[in-house]
Amino acid sequence: MAAPVVISAAQVILNNFIPLASEQIKLEWGFKEDLETLRRRLILIQSLLSDAENQRITSASMREWLKNLKLVTCDAENVLDEFAYEALRRKLEVKNRMRNKVRNLFSLSNPLAFRLKMAHKVKDINSMLDLICKEANDIDLKPADQLLNAASTNVKPRDLNFRLTHPFVDDSQVVGRDGDVSTVIDMLIGSYDSGDDLSIIAIVGMGGMGKTTLGQLVYKNKKVVKYFGDQRIWICVSNDFVVKRSLNEMVQSLTRNQCEMENIEGIVRMLQEKLYGKEYLLVLDDVWNEIADKWECMRNSLLGIGGSKGSKIIATTRSMHVVSTMRTSPSLTHHFEPTIRK
Template sequence: MPHPLISPLVSSILKTLNSLVLKEFGIAWGLKTDLENLGSTLSTIQAVLQDAETKRGKGEALKNWLRKLNDAAYDADNLVDEFMNEALRRRMDSERGINPQVSAFFSLRNRLIFRLKMGHKIKDMRDRLDAIAGEKNKFHLREGLVETGEVCGMQRGQTDSMVNESEIYGRTDEKEMIIEMLLNNSSDRDDDVSVYAMCGMGGLGKTTLAQLVYNDGRVKSYFELRIWVCVSVDFDVERLTRAILESIEGRGCSISNLDPLLRRLQEKLFGKRFLLVLDDVWNEYHEKWDRLKNALKCGAKGCTVIVTTRIQQVALIMATLPIHHMAHLSEDDSWSLFKRRAFGNERTEENLQLDLIGKEIVKKCKGLPLAIKALGSLMQFKRSESEWLSVKENETGICQMMEVVFYLP
């Protein structure tokens, strides 16, 4: 019986390796490079798979090569699944408050043991795949075009500065605190720039809070320039510099080299008090941030960069002011948000039983705005008590939905 095509399996592994779940996990546990190297080897193999599978009946040696690759691919899939399950388990444990405090010694010891164990597993798998990849040249295989989505993984959606304040609940105190900090911030040097980081898990409302601050009338009056840039996973200094310039000038920038781009940016910012929002930052490389930050040190006193990030290490690298850790919504605010999504402008006094069930559903969202919105929108189309009870009692479905929300691209 012929082996099934291996290409879909390799594509699936690459998608998982490039998912935001595993990227965050790799960064947090010091395995980022190992996982990237494994992905690189698989990408090299995938490039010739289409040609190899087309020719699979034209030689015993090629069939044996595909058979070895097939076995290794299934083992690699199991290994990546092990990583994914561990990543989800640790995040869910953290959110549920399981073992929140461990002694520094044991925490470090467990971290090192886990990293060593998993690092060895990845290395062994990569050595095995490298050996298989090394044999591909014997078959004179042509590299084919690979769908971008298969190799690059999920692309994060772009954010913008627009916000509908009527749909926001529970962020007033945080908003006022941040605005007060912005208006009273004065650097010691005229050319310095302060960096304020908002840190918290996905779906907690970091972008929304930044939007609220960005659009406040007092902030608009205080800053001569306001700039919003969505960074996402790729912290490319040239791309970000061009995006900042385009935001300031209101048109595309044709400069192609980094040095003149940075000089142009300094010309635009020189002597002006500006607010720059860098939304959704994942970069952990000091040198990349330092290169961009140095170009920003040319404004007036009070210039501020607001950074939103899921990763504590990123916030520590970039922030010059105390880090703001995002709060979960209170029960009252959670219910208000859910009720608006589920009932709209309907009078809920006529749905008292649904209110009671809905409040139990909201508790399962643990104050996570994005999860509350998702469930509220789902319940909008359900009006019977039995339908609402079915959702409330579906613990597995709610947990799966929460996991999707945590890592929504």
Template sequence: MAESILFNVAASLIAKLGSPALAEFQLLWGLDDEFDKLKHTISAMEAALLDAEEQQFKSHELKNWISRVKDAFYDVDDLIDEFAYETLRRQVIAKTKRGAKEVRQVFSMPHQIAFRFKVSHRIKDIREKLNAIDVDKNQFHFTERVIDTRNDELRKSRETSSFIYDDEVVGRNDDKKAIMDLLIDTTTKVNENIATIAIVGMGGLGKTALAQSVYNNKNEMEHFRLKLWVCISEQFDVKVIVEKIIESATGKKPEILQMDLLQSELRKHIDGRKYLLIMDDVWNEDHEKWVNLKRLLMGGAKGSRILITTRHQRVAETFDSISSYA
């Protein structure tokens, strides 16, 4: 089978359009319906793309059709990038309180209306182009086939690590100190050996970078005998998370398959040790799932801390956070 480049591009665009971070931006601008329509338009074409790529050398007309699809997909990708950039620019300006003139310009009602109109109009033009392309595909009698790669691609794109260069976190010293103070604070009354702190904020505000900076602060973090980093994202699977924690502790992926043996292995590494566990990009709002994981983490020494990064305050509440930093 020929390399399914177009199919992969379509799957990537659908993943981007359906990502929780972009969904928040869409709601912020009131464009969620427009982006949903665009996603469904691409989804409707996706099933024919595998067959189209295999047959593309059979005729000049088919090569031209594929070229039109590529151009339209590039337009979608450019639109997503421009939309996300403008939204993040607004957030950065609001957070850093730049010059009054720039703030007035970006947050003025005419500017917001103009940007929303421009994006809405571009989405309409792209959808019309894609619909015309979709109609023209009927002449080629493609066999529709679908391989669902989106979940894996989305998960891989969100995977984070604990490493960061010092110069990547600029102007966040106060934020970093505030988080570290919360982590090592011994005056807060905590009934259990472990406690959870949450960094809460919309996508793109640098929550992961802030957590990475805290994790790599050698002077302050010597307070903890063991530091662990796991990236969670959307699927809150307790067994998978336990495997990741063990891998972070040992540097090796565990070969154990049974949950009972996994939990025993986990406790070997954390029981009696004051640890810091950072759980990056948490979405889970199911309290029972959190309790099931927390039960396995209780053996740490008094003063152990779990730091989560999340986009939603509801998640921080689900994890019984004693403090939330926004």
């Protein structure tokens, strides 16, 4: 396999779960420092990949390094998915026990055993990543300054090659999503009324579970197209949530023209010309922002557009903290829930 192809595949893996590592650091697993080390190692390796791509090296040593990197990063991704699964499993188990009025929560799965097991796994992966970094030095790869600086801070970088999503999907290649699609469509155009001036539907699930695909299927569904017409807008938000940029992208989607206005009021006025009094659908895909002030600015801007009350926003996210920040009603939150093993 040619090096650029392998590099691209490895970048996709890193771009998808560096933010997941950052999210797990916030949880009280008992070894936050090791998780932070893991996040920094992943960002450092991403910067090494950037240098590898620039050099276009196709040597045997480069191919071997990329092969080892892919194996380690896949292991790291599996560990982070275990964290996400365990966090969701515990929430669901506690919720079920409270629903059944069972007070004794000491019978829950042993959290100490889980911490010990995962602590060892994280340390092992960090050791392997350290070896990968040393091997990179042997083949003369140097980290890009931009990502290396990000690795030494708590800032989430907007990846150089972050996962840009779009509303287009070949539904003939998607199976087993009909029930989820119907549920979300009912939230969009059903009789349910949240009573809010801005109705936000959240699609929540772990990475790789198909949140974006579900959003795409809903976006292109015939009922949805008929209901909202041309007033459908898709925006890939990703890590760096900037209100001005998101509003400019809304204008570009509606007008098919480039929009780089600096004044938010001016952007909202342009959106009013297209959407005032109309029902529109806005999809915000891959939302990570948990800063309330940023969302409040976006929310007020959307309210300022003056769209019809039937307008809807769909937000896909991995985090319930995002759902809370956006003030989404539980009735408008759709979960991808893994089956809890008995």
